[in-house]
Ligand SMILES: O=C(O)/C=C/C(=O)CC(=O)CC(=O)O
């Protein structure tokens with residue numbers, strides 16, 4: 001890739017290998033605009049498109065990413081090539097430079113209108129750990145686990161932008177020793193470090209999307225924290241699955257990394273045994289070498305490897321539509337908690353503290369099994385880019401407020 005006329009250190013957080021899409025405002029009128037993060041700046045893409053005479057000025061001049069998402073793969077590829085040209089060709093500098101804004105000075109927003117939301121369960125390590133804790137004495141993995149990507153429908157209306165405070169949920173819980181359920185603030189509030197995918201190109205009801213259709217339909221990738229109340233969850237989830245223990249809030253990172261930025265991060269997924277049914281097979285690898293990090297109150301507590309996920313996002317998309325369900329622009333689906341095989345690679349506090357039996361000791365002298373009021377969680381990730389560059393996902397953060 002050619003160099004930018006912006007002074008971009010090789011290890012800059014958002015170099016030309018990433019060029020993620022987001023939505024920002026700069027105070028004043030609060031109007032939101034589409035931008036890309038580049039080094040210490042955000043480039044106002046609507047303004048840059050107008051200044052360069054781009055045919056995509058309307059798409060990029062919109063208040064959010066909805067129109068760009070709906071525009072489809074050929075436009076996504078064209079726009080990404082334009083961004084690289086604007087930022088590298090000195091002939092564009094005079095037109096584009098005035099539309100760079102300090103990244104420190106912007107407010108970032110939920111970048112698109114969320115349609116439906118599905119959360120999967122694709123880490124074998126996470127599923128086996130949770131099985132051992134929630135269903136002791138039984139096989140850790142349920143009999144269906146290796147035949148289909150298990151998921152549930154979540155609550156799209158409570159997907160919130162990174163930085164939104166999370167109010168501790170309240171509800172019913174009943175531990176096996178309690179004679180009756182009790183009501184009150186959750187006492188086992190947890191995180192789930194996940195990777196999210198957003199659908200751009202819709203698909204009609206009655207059809208299905210093949211595994212190989214993934215890059216035609218999915219626009220990009222981001223980080224997601226599926227805040228989870230383990231005490232509410234454990235009492236309510238049989239037989240229909242997660243409900244209020246998950247639906248109070250899900251936080252997402254503000255920068256959407258386009259699928260095209262992840263070509264160098266594509267890897268073979270772990271071997272699948274038994275071989276999945278034909279509709280879950282594809283011709284190209286869609287494992288992704290994303291390296292996550294979870295920080296609790298500033299301290300790194302886990303480094304979950306996304307490359308170890310048993311089911312890929314391409315298989316999940318095929319499964320989600322195999323029954324004839326449609327796809328809408330803005331549909332979000334999440335990978336499921338990312339946990340690797342090692343203890344320091346687990347994506348939830350439930351696993352990191354082994355259900356509270358082995359509390360984490362943080363370097364500041366405090367101990368945690370689950371989240372306390374005031375705790376702040378940050379999830380970040382990087383992935384390999386072309387020619388030794390690094391693709392950055394930025395971060396998804398949230399802080400716990402006391403129950404109301
Ligand atoms: O009952 C279980 O086995 C656990 C279910 C979940 O925690 C659902 C979930 O959010 C899955 C995930 O993120 O991997």
Ligand SMILES: [Ca+2]
Pocket residue numbers: 119120192194226336337
């Ligand atoms: Ca989850």
Ligand SMILES: [Mg+2]
Pocket residue numbers: 154225226227228246247248249250
């Ligand atoms: Mg949630």
